[in-house]
Amino acid sequence: MTSVSRQQATATTTTTTTTTTTTSSPTASIKSDRFAHLNQFHLKKRYTDSGTLPSHHYETHLSPLRSQIRSLLIPLILKETPIIAKVQDLLRCDILDYFFAHTANLASHTFYVIFTPLPIWFGLSPLTRTMVFVLGYGIFFTGALKDWLCLPRPGSPPVSRVTLSGYTAREYGFPSSHSANASGVSLLLVLIILKNAEWFASKWTLGLSLAAVAIYWTSLIFGRVYCGMHGFSDISVGSAIGVSVLVFRLFFQEIWDRLIMFQHGYSILFVLLATLFNYALVAFHPLPIDDCPCYDDSVAFIGVIIGLEWASWWIVNVTGLEDSSIPYSFEQLGVWKTALRVAVGVFLVVLWKEVVSKPVLNRILGPFFKGRPSVQLAYSEILRQVNPQQSQAGQGQGHLHDDVDYISLIQDRHDVDNLAHSSFKCSVFKKHRSFDNEILVRLAVYAGIPWVSIVCFNFSVQLLGLAAN
Secondary structure (H helix, E strand, C coil): CCHHHHHHHHHHHHHHCCCCCCCCCHHHHCCCCCCHHHCCHHHCCCCCCCCCCCHHHHHHHCCHHHHHHHHHHHHHHHHHHHHHHHHHHHHCCHHHHHHHHHHHHHHCHHHHHHHCCHHHHCCCHHHHHHHHHHHHHHHHHHHHHHHHHCCCCCCCCCCCCCCCCHHHHCCCCCCCHHHHHHHHHHHHHHHHHHHCHHHCCCHHHHHHHHHHHHHHHHHHHHHHHHCCCCCHHHHHHHHHHHHHHHHHHHHHHHHHHHHHHCCHHHHHHHHHHHHHHHHHHHHCCCCCCCCCCHHHHHHHHHHHHHHHHHHHHHHHHCCCCCCCCCCCCHHHHHHHHHHHHHHHHHHHHHHHHHHHHHHHHHHHHHHHHCCCCCCCCCHHHHHHHHCHHHHHHHHCCCCCCCCCCHHHHCCCHHHHHHCHHHCCCCCCCCCCHHHCHHHHHHHHHHHHHHHHHHHHHHHHHHHCCCCCC
């Protein structure tokens, strides 16, 4: 075995070893640990976390370049893990647990779905467009890099998980999507505040606004470490990606928006090209080799970007507005109509996202995929079909058999495709993942959010007498 292989084997063994004794987790000193159920280390099964399968699995299924880079980065995870555990031992308490677990929701789907359309409803479309680009491509590039490198989160044990979302806990760790979003959005808000300092009544209000942004950024960045979800390298690279996406957007914002909205008969061609480009990002997303849901997030945010381009084009070139902002005036509408206006927007988004979209889209797209095999079974089902005897032998022990790397029995990417009828829960594990009913529906659901937030909202406020001149 080469030195790199030994190093990776040691790293993987360290990050995946199951605590078989009945010792308590490091959080035992907390009086009312709301997250104790996530940190019962003596009950935790091996290979529960993405990126923690035996090193042979990654050496076999990753390309030489991916495997080599992964083996170089694994030692960082090892060095950071005990440091994060010590930070938790020093700082963890009920109040901080509650604070950081809940502020993590400031980077959740629900938060973005509800709050990113707000600037459009108040006549600030450029702000929403920039935020969506920063969030969307930040999520995509961090998710793609996660699936390309397949690096685990800080080892648990000894690190404790503090999270309200089991969904995000199943993802790879490097780099941090929360950090990308927090850094990109925070820098954008700071630039806006400083550029428009005259809006503030005094230096105190200006300082309080900047302090609020700093608290938002810190709660998400340091909160990732406190909650045991990311290490320092995760948040450093994630933050760099978020800032890079913002810089790129600001540099090309004027040119891009003019091509999409203000080229008259030619704009629709640029919208089509942008749609094809974004769809290609989804189609050629790196294939992970664990059940990691990063791809689902990428599909969702790329869908939002596609929908935003079409809705912006429509509102300018068909509806006839000067830009994609919906006109707003507090002087004309006042407090109550403004509140009703926001309520209408939130109602439209929730109605589309939670009630209308999936039944309608499944009815439309379903016939095109009728007769194709279902791909919803779990990772354990693959293990049973690949090696039923060994899988059954391991069931009685409460975890996968220590001496067998089951998933390595799937020889290559094509074998995963051949097992599409029993694939992973994550949508990336589909036989034709760029042309699958579930993925296209998810893409369309999120593409519809900007459409209802802009086009349907504009029509609704005019119909209800909540529009401004």
